[in-house]
Amino acid sequence: MIISYSRGMKQGFLSILPLAAGAALYGFAFGVLAAQIGFPWWGVALMSGVVHAGSSQIVAVEQFGSHGFVLGAVLAGAALNLRYLGIIASLSEVLRDVPLRVKLLAIHITGDENWALTMARRAHDPAIGAPFLIGSGLTMITVWVTSTSAGALIGGAIPDLEGYGLGFAFTAAFIAMARAMWRGQRMVLPWAVTFVVTLGLVQAGMGAAYAIVLGSLVGVLMAQMRRAHRGETA
């Protein structure tokens, strides 16, 4: 049992490496940006270790850097993480037979990449389970903490990059996140409404954090109305 457990973890560790390389680049870029906003490298390392959620961290740090409003930044970051309700829920079978303390660790080290890889492999091979998830998850969190800290070390050593338009890297990251969340034509209406409403509210002088939440809620409402109109179920 122990041998097969460690073999499963090793398999997870090796299989995730290509995806971990991609996450390392993203983590490095996030670290540079966080350092430019004023976080020390060890603060970035701490955040990556205890939060372990790339898009949440980038959104929260950008909102904090732009507006200095802690609660708004946390809410924006946490709301982006709501997808983990579904992700963790889908692991109930994988984690069914592991002790509680291992479950509590496994849910923290699970990220988009190792979750998706575990589920994809498990679909073909039912023997893939908790050891694979944990092995790949330990790799991902280690790579994430290391790459973000390395980025912050470099970012803290170079002068103010904001003058070169570095802040735009955040906007570009958000655009890329939206692209990854695109699920077809049905997103057009809610996203267009969110964009226009948020833009209008900020232009009218509303604080960005409130404008984003209000604009997004109007967008979600539009999506619901569209579904109701078409008689679709979610």
Added chain:
Amino acid sequence: MSSAEWLLIGLLAVASYGVRLAGLIGGRAIAVNPRLKPFLDDLPGCLVVGLVASSLAGAPMVTWLAAMVALAVAIASNNVVVTMAAGLAAIVLGHYLAGL
């Protein structure tokens, strides 16, 4: 670090683990709840679009153009790092051309 930065990290960690724990305890019931599911499905995407809108509000033309370049690259590549690099290159080039 300032107390605000400590608070940000602490609250974000609690919120992040809280969502995961909720997924572990009541996840399936929450995730398939017909009232909550559409909200959980739609909110993250709308929030990201709202973030893009707020960062472009009142920005100069060069930023909007760079955003369009980033969008085109994002559609083609579906890769965060490639999109960030292309967006940065576009805005640096834009500022350079505007300064000529």
